[in-house]
Amino acid sequence: MRKILFILAVVLISAISGFSQASGSIGGRISYGKNVALHNVTVQLVQTKQTTETNEEGVYELTGIAPGRYTVLVHLEGFADDARSVDITAGGKITLDFALKIASLKEQVTVTASGTEQSVFDSFQTVNSVGSTRIMEKAATSLGDVLDGETGVAKRSFGPGSSRPVIRGFDGDRVLVLEGGVRTGSVGSQSGDHGETIDPLGAERIEVVKGPGTLLYGSNAIGGVVNVISHDDDEASDGFRGFVTGVGGTADKQGGIAGGLEYGIRKFLVRGNLSAQRSGDFRSPIGDIPNSATRSNSGSVTAGYFGAKAYFRGTYGFDVRRYGIPFAALFEGGAPEGEGLLGELPVVDEEIDLRARKHNVRFGGGFRNLTNPYISGVQYSVDLTNYRHKEIERADGVDTVGTIFDNRTFSYRSLFEQAKRGKLSGRFGFEGLDREYEVNGAEQLIQGKVKHKSFSAFGLEELNFDRVKIQFGARIENNRYRPENADLTERSFTGLSGGVGVNVALWSGGSFVANYTHSFRAPALEELYNNGPHIGTITFEVGNESLRNETADGVDLSLRHQSRRFRFSGDVYYYSIDNFVYLARQDLDGDGQADIEDGLPLGRYEQNKAAYLGAEFNADVTINDYLGAFASFDAVRARLTDLDLDLPRIPPARGRIGLELRYKDLSVRPEAVFASAQKKVYSLETPTAGYGIVNVAGSYTVGRQHFAHIFSFNAYNLTDKLYRNHVSFIKDLVPEIGRGIRFGYTLRFF
Numbered sequence: 001m002r003k004i005l006f007i008l009a010v011v012l013i014s015a016i017s018g019f020s021q022a023s024g025s026i027g028g029r030i031s032y033g034k035n036v037a038l039h040n041v042t043v044q045l046v047q048t049k050q051t052t053e054t055n056e057e058g059v060y061e062l063t064g065i066a067p068g069r070y071t072v073l074v075h076l077e078g079f080a081d082d083a084r085s086v087d088i089t090a091g092g093k094i095t096l097d098f099a100l101k102i103a104s105l106k107e108q109v110t111v112t113a114s115g116t117e118q119s120v121f122d123s124f125q126t127v128n129s130v131g132s133t134r135i136m137e138k139a140a141t142s143l144g145d146v147l148d149g150e151t152g153v154a155k156r157s158f159g160p161g162s163s164r165p166v167i168r169g170f171d172g173d174r175v176l177v178l179e180g181g182v183r184t185g186s187v188g189s190q191s192g193d194h195g196e197t198i199d200p201l202g203a204e205r206i207e208v209v210k211g212p213g214t215l216l217y218g219s220n221a222i223g224g225v226v227n228v229i230s231h232d233d234d235e236a237s238d239g240f241r242g243f244v245t246g247v248g249g250t251a252d253k254q255g256g257i258a259g260g261l262e263y264g265i266r267k268f269l270v271r272g273n274l275s276a277q278r279s280g281d282f283r284s285p286i287g288d289i290p291n292s293a294t295r296s297n298s299g300s301v302t303a304g305y306f307g308a309k310a311y312f313r314g315t316y317g318f319d320v321r322r323y324g325i326p327f328a329a330l331f332e333g334g335a336p337e338g339e340g341l342l343g344e345l346p347v348v349d350e351e352i353d354l355r356a357r358k359h360n361v362r363f364g365g366g367f368r369n370l371t372n373p374y375i376s377g378v379q380y381s382v383d384l385t386n387y388r389h390k391e392i393e394r395a396d397g398v399d400t401v402g403t404i405f406d407n408r409t410f411s412y413r414s415l416f417e418q419a420k421r422g423k424l425s426g427r428f429g430f431e432g433l434d435r436e437y438e439v440n441g442a443e444q445l446i447q448g449k450v451k452h453k454s455f456s457a458f459g460l461e462e463l464n465f466d467r468v469k470i471q472f473g474a475r476i477e478n479n480r481y482r483p484e485n486a487d488l489t490e491r492s493f494t495g496l497s498g499g500v501g502v503n504v505a506l507w508s509g510g511s512f513v514a515n516y517t518h519s520f521r522a523p524a525l526e527e528l529y530n531n532g533p534h535i536g537t538i539t540f541e542v543g544n545e546s547l548r549n550e551t552a553d554g555v556d557l558s559l560r561h562q563s564r565r566f567r568f569s570g571d572v573y574y575y576s577i578d579n580f581v582y583l584a585r586q587d588l589d590g591d592g593q594a595d596i597e598d599g600l601p602l603g604r605y606e607q608n609k610a611a612y613l614g615a616e617f618n619a620d621v622t623i624n625d626y627l628g629a630f631a632s633f634d635a636v637r638a639r640l641t642d643l644d645l646d647l648p649r650i651p652p653a654r655g656r657i658g659l660e661l662r663y664k665d666l667s668v669r670p671e672a673v674f675a676s677a678q679k680k681v682y683s684l685e686t687p688t689a690g691y692g693i694v695n696v697a698g699s700y701t702v703g704r705q706h707f708a709h710i711f712s713f714n715a716y717n718l719t720d721k722l723y724r725n726h727v728s729f730i731k732d733l734v735p736e737i738g739r740g741i742r743f744g745y746t747l748r749f750f
Contacts, residue, residue, distance in 0.1 A: 024088040027061035028097040030054050030074060036705045038076060038100060040237055046071040046083075046118050047464065048420065049368075049376065067092075069466045069505070071119050073109060074098050076750070080131055081109040083119035085509075101701075112181070112207040112227040114460065114471075115216050115415055115427050121562045124471045124501040124513060126571050126616075128153065128208040135200050136744040137697050137714040139247040139256065141277045141294045141321070143177065143226065146200045149673065151618045151632045152210050152571075154651040158193035158536065158729045160252070160282060161294040161323020161354070166727055167210055168573070168614055169636040169650045170223025173524040176213065178227040183433070185358065185385030185409040189220070190526045191536030192729035193328065194405075197319040197358040197387065199275045199298040201245055201258035203228050211556050211573060212519040214497040215460055215473045218431070219521040222552055231262075234366070236269040236306040243748045251716075251740025252292075253280035267307050274299040281324075284735045285722040291324035291351040292734075304365075312365035319358045322392075327733050328352040329393075331535045331600065346733065349395065352402070352535075356389035370419075377417035385409045391443065403441035410434040426461035426473075437525060445530040445541065448484035452525055467505040474498040479522035481529075488529055489545045495520030513558040523547040527581050527605045533598040538729055539583055540597035542604040550607070552577040570617035580610035582640070582647065585683045594684055601684055610647065612638045620660075628660035630671075637680070648682035649727045652690070668698040678726045686732050691723035712744040 030041045037058030044051045045062055047070050054060045062072075067090050074082045079100040086094055113123040120127045128150045138146040144155030144163025156171050157163035167175050173189045177196050188196040200206070206228050213221035242261040248254060256277035263270050278295045281288045297320050304313030329350040364381035391403040413431035418424075435452040439445055456477035463470040475497045482490050499517035506512055530541040554575035561568045583603040585594040595602040614636035622628045635653035639646055658671030677690040695716045702709040720739040724731040 023064045023066055024090065024092040024094070025061060025063040025065060026072060026086060026088070026094045026096055027059070028095050030058045030060065030098045030100065032079070032100055032703055032705065036703075038079075038705070041074060041076045041100075042235065044073045044075070044117065046073050046116075046122075047425070049417075068464075071122055072096060073117055073119065074100065075109070076100065083108045083121070085119070085121070110207050110209075111229070112178070112213075112225055113209050114462075115429075116417065121511075121560060122503070124469075124503060124515060125213070126152075126210045126556070126558055126569065128210070130206045130208075132204050132746075133699055133710065133712060135203055135206065136245060136247065136710075136746060137699070137712050137742065139201065139249070139254070139714075139742055139744055141199075141256075141279060141296050141323070143196045143198055143200060143206075143228070147206065147208060147226070149654075149656070150208060152614075152616045152634045153208055154727050155725065156192060156649065156727045156729075157725065158328070159289075159292050159324060159326045159734070160279065161292075161321070162188075162193050162195040162325070164188050164196060165208065165226050166649075166651065167208065167224035167226075168616075168634075169612055169638045169647070171649065171727070173220055173527075174223035174521065176217055176221040176225050178217070178225060180229060180231075180362075181227060182362065182381055182383045182413070183385075183409065183411055185360065185383075185387045185407060185411075186356075187387065187389070187405055187407050187437075190524065191534065192538075193325045193354060193536040194389070195321075195323065195354070195356070197298075197321065197356055198228050199258070199277070199296060199319065200228070201247070201256060201275050201277065202230050202260065202273050202298070202300075204231060205229050210571075211515070212497070212499070212517045212552065212554060212575075214517070214519040214521075215458055215475050215499055218454070218456055218475070219477055219479070219495065219497070219519070222519045222521045222550070230273065230300075231271065231302075234306060234311055234368075236264040236267050236304070238264050238266070241750045243746055245744065245746040247277075247742060247744045249279070249740060249742040251737050252282035254278070254742065267305055269302075269304050269306060269313075271302040272300070283738050283740070285720050285738045286735060287345055289326050289345070289734055290348065291353070292326045294321070294323040296321035296323075309369055310365065310367050313363075315360075315362045315364075317358075317360045317362070320356070322353055322355040325352045325354060325535075327730060328535050330733075331538055351394045353392040353394065354389055355392055356387070358385060358387045360385045372419065374419055375416055376419040379415040379417075381411075381413050383409070383411045385411075391441070401441065403439065403443040406436075406438045406440075408436045423463050423465060424461065425464065426459065428457075428459035430455070430457045432456075443532065443534065445526070445532045445534060446483070446485075447487075450484065450488075450525050450529060451482040452479065453482075454479045469503040470501070471503070472498075472500040477520065477522075481525050483529060491523075491528060491545065493522035493549055495522065495549045495551070509563045510559075510561045513556075513560065515554075515556040515558075517552070517554045517556075519552045519554065521550040521552075523550065523581055523605075530605075533600050536729075537583065537603075538600060539603040540600040541583065542586075542602070544605040544607075547581060547605060547607060548579050550577060550579045550581055565622045566619075567621075568617070568619040570615075572615045573612070574614075575612040577610045577612070579607040580640070581605055581607055582610075608640045609642045610639065611641050612636060626662050628662065630656075630658055630660065630669075632656045646680040646682055648685050649729075650678070650680070651727055652676045652678035652688070665701040665703065666698070667700075668696065670694070670696045675723075688724045688726040688731060691721055693721045693723065694718045707747065707749040710744075710746040710748070712746075713741060715741040 142163040148155040209225040213225035244259040258275035260273040300317035366379040415429040433454040458475035460473035501515035584606040586602040616634035620630035699712040
């Protein structure tokens with residue numbers, strides 16, 4: 001650790017400025033379509049943070065640019081961001097025009113991967129950035145359902161209301177979910193029936209960073225990061241901007257509406273958002289799934305000041321939701337034996353719902369365009385979240401509260417952007433978390449409160465040699481658990497994460513990226529202290545207070561190409577994990593069968609060596625102005641290597657192939673999705689059969705200079721195929737949704 005910190009310090013202190021050279025410039029025009037000029041569009045040179053805006057004619061110019069390779073990023077709220085790479089020569093002038101689109105399936109920009117804006121293509125880590133149009137087409141109440149099917153991303157669920165993303169086979173405490181770059185404060189990671197209190201309808205985009213995100217975001221990101229971004233403007237624009245969205249679906253009787261309004265005057269801005277969604281019991285090919293209905297309501301209000309040198313914003317938000325946990329009552333008397341696989345749904349006389357509410361207050365801001373020779377910018381945030389959910393048992397029309405989960409968090413984070421020194425740039429910072437967790441009631445898995453405190457410091461540096469870029473960084477983190485119950489042991493975990501990556505430009509638009517990471521994860525408090533029957537994991541859980549740090553060494557290789565007509569990304573990765581924490585089935589009586597306690601299989605958190613090996617690719621081609629094609633594939637194998645056991649709920653290999661048919665502002669995309677059978681299963685886990693389904697999605701945009709109408713539809717599972725999600729806790733009982741169609745409409749004005 002001392003060696004890594006010493007190297008970082010030497011590089012930071014001794015980096016020298018590059019040689020002075022004659023500068024070049026970039027200029028052009030930005031429009032909607034081909035003819036409508038867009039004013040007040042932000043144009044940024046990503047590597048130097050040099051920024052300008054377009055005038056009334058949509059014209060911009062950036063001057064005084066040193067020779068080199070740069071990424072030009074274009075942003076206007078309500079439009080899909082665009083990014084292009086250019087080579088600047090001494091004294092050269094480049095003309096670069098942009099025609100922005102309102103509807104986009106995938107954004108070209110990410111802020112999550114490196115803590116600052118950059119193009120997805122330039123990112124060292126592989127990123128899926130899903131745009132608002134794709135979000136509206138999926139239009140689910142749960143985050144997992146929106147992202148399911150993205151390359152390398154599956155969904156874990158205990159019904160539609162609780163679905164949560166699984167990244168490259170990693171689930172639970174190994175996948176960190178953020179909202180606007182800040183932890184959500186929920187308990188969605190710890191149980192299959194706990195969801196995330198996030199409304200996807202209000203999101204501008206959702207970014208999925210695949211592979212360890214521990215350097216910037218901490219030990220909970222050892223498998224990846226999901227960041228839901230509603231607004232990321234740090235500027236105030238005069239006048240009104242906003243949107244209204246409505247959605248409706250057939251197979252789950254869905255209805256939803258969301259809207260937002262923003263008003264800016266000079267350097268001040270006020271924004272408000274509201275959303276409401278409802279869905280009924282969804283229809284599967286074997287009938288309606290009882291108690292699978294959901295409903296949610298959320299809102300937020302933000303006020304801020306955005307000056308040339310400093311900016312500040314404060315936000316209050318809330319989320320209230322209730323959703324059913326299908327067939328949960330069956331597991332209270334012991335796990336049923338797969339009636340659903342026989343094509344019949346079991347009958348239940350009691351239902352269990354989860355009612356969650358979250359209140360959140362957030363303050364954030366920063367300083368920019370600083371003249372300090374070492375620091376060019378600062379970002380900071382302070383977040384207070386009060387989360388509670390109640391598990392409601394309903395029999396004969398009477399609701400009874402069974403268990404109450406409380407999770408109160410206070411978190412803070414600061415990120416310092418370094419002034420560019422020659423070839424070196426980077427950022428460093430610190431963050432902390434103060435959490436108080438408590439469970440009361442029938443499913444009180446931990447007796448008494450547990451206080452969790454975390455603090456970490458990190459740095460991420462980049463050397464840019466034009467065609468070759470090198471990124472390296474380190475993070476040191478401490479997590480402390482202090483249970484109120486004297487029978488439980490206090491634990492403290494300190495670990496170091498580090499990594500290095502290289503990005504090599506191979507040809508025009510092509511690059512090879514290689515990353516090595518050493519990642520640390522502290523055991524979750526549930527893994528340490530849980531003790532009792534847990535319906536959410538269908539296990540009688542026994543914690544292990546002797547757990548040690550989980551450490552992973554991983555290699556990720558990526559080949560990418562990006563041009564106007566062809567885009568490709570292919571990845572191969574391998575992670576070797578020591579002290580991997582998993583829920584091990586217990587056979588204390590030695591009869592060769594898992595022991596049963598309170599009608600559930602007995603499981604204890606134990607550690608062993610694990611390995612994840614996987615591959616994925618994503619490609620799309622523009623054949624002509626009217627026709628395009630796309631394809632994707634992902635597969636992962638995860639095992640406990642010393643025990644020669646497969647890990648539970650690992651997604652099967654999947655593929656997707658389709659066409660995009662375009663005419664002016666109309667896009668129609670038929671596709672076929674295939675999944676292989678998953679027969680490599682853990683003890684007591686049921687294999688699932690392979691399947692193929694057919695979907696058709698599309699959108700039509702009517703756009704003008706200051707407003708746009710966006711119509712979308714998504715017709716899914718057109719053959720009404722009976723298939724099951726292997727990552728679902730209740731896949732033996734509940735198949736996936738049957739044939740249906742979802743419609744959406746959005747009005748944007750700007």
